Amino acid sequence: MRSLVGLVIVVTVASLYLYYLSLYLPAPPRRRPPSGATTTTEHAEGKESGHLGDTPEETSRLKFPSDLEELRELAELLQFYKTEHTGYVLLLFCSAYLYKQSFAIPGxxxxxxxxxxxFGPYEGLLLACVLTTVGSTMCYLLSQAFGKHYIMNLFPEKVSMLQQKVEDNRDCLFFFLLFLRFFPMTPNWFLNMSAPIINIPITFFFCSVFIGLLPYNFICVQTGVMLSEVPSLDDLFSWERLLQLLAIACVALLPSALIRRFSQGHLRLGVRSQNGVATDEKAQ
Known part of the structure; x- marks a missing residue:
């Protein structure tokens, strides 16, 4: 009961922090008026549009996106703010990302x-990798502090199965963790929460998340770069963009192929019972 109260307090404090961070927006930069516009026109446009973020409609756009259209609108809003409030946009993005990762929220x-x-292809990829790793580690620590008992009660079979596989691959645990990230046999959120329960060292966990989710982060970030470049969502699915995505996917899958090749001779990925005799099954 004490652990549940502690978890509720942590979630409440983090939620209030994120809410107030998104509520009190800094003064947005002014939109540049069209060239040749008169002072009267500028004044009229100022009355009609005002500053971005001055209206409740603009403020309400600061929410977690649930589809590509909302994602595109939010990206345009934050790109506009970033011109003069880079620090605020960076803080807001990092806080929202860590909130989702720490509490295993999908999306x-x-x-x-x-x-x-x-943030572009390079800064965006670095941010995604660092935030994914830090957020997953925070989820690990929260589970270790508050969630062990509840996770064991809610998912006893899954925890037991994962524990067995970890013990089978204890001699090459780091590569096994990389394999789980490249080829998820269990969802990432569950692996984050169950890792302290099945005695995965936090150093192995931290490094395996950073390296193992790099291809996935790379694909997502490159997709975001293309999303910011196309004039409409329909153009995102043109043949040129689809070929670019295919090339990105091929590059990202190279590390996965190397880990897969290594796993064929070293990792034990399943234990099946045949006529009452336990047999180890290696990756095929």
């Missing part, structure tokens, strides 16, 4: 895409 792929759209 981090949208934030990876948003990172590419706002």
């Amino acid at each position: 981090s792929s949208f934030l990876n895409i948003l990172a590419g759209a706002i």
Whole structure:
């Protein structure tokens, strides 16, 4: 009961922090008026549109995106703010990302895409990798502090199965963790929460998340870069863009192929019972 109260307090404090961070927006930069416009026109446009973010409609756009259209609108809004409030946009993005990762909330792929759209291919990829790793580690620590008992009660069979596979691959644990990230046999959120329960060292966990999710983050960030470049969502699915995505996917899958090749001779990925005799099954 004490652990549940502690978790509720942590979630409440983090939620209030994120809410107030998104509520009190800094003064947005002014839109540049069209060239040749008169002072009267500028004044009229100022009355009609005002500053971006001055209206409740603009403020309400600061929410977690649930589809590509909302993602595109949010990217445009934050790109506009970033021109004069880079620090605020960076703080807001990092806080939202860590909130999702720490509490195992689905939808981090949208934030990876948003990172590419706002910060570009290199800074966006670095941000996505660092935030994914830090957020997953925070989820690990929260589970270790508050969630062990509840996870064991809610998912006893899954925890037991994962524990057995970890013990079978204890001699090459780091590569086994990489394999789980490249070829998820269990969802990432569950692996993050169950890792402290099945005695995975936090150093192995940290490094395996950073390296193992790099291809996935790379694909998402590059998609976000393309999303920020196309004039409409329909253009995102043109043959040129689809070929670019295919090339990106091929590059990202190279590390996965290397890990897969290594796993064929070293990792034990399943234990099946045949006529009452346990037999190890290696990756095929």
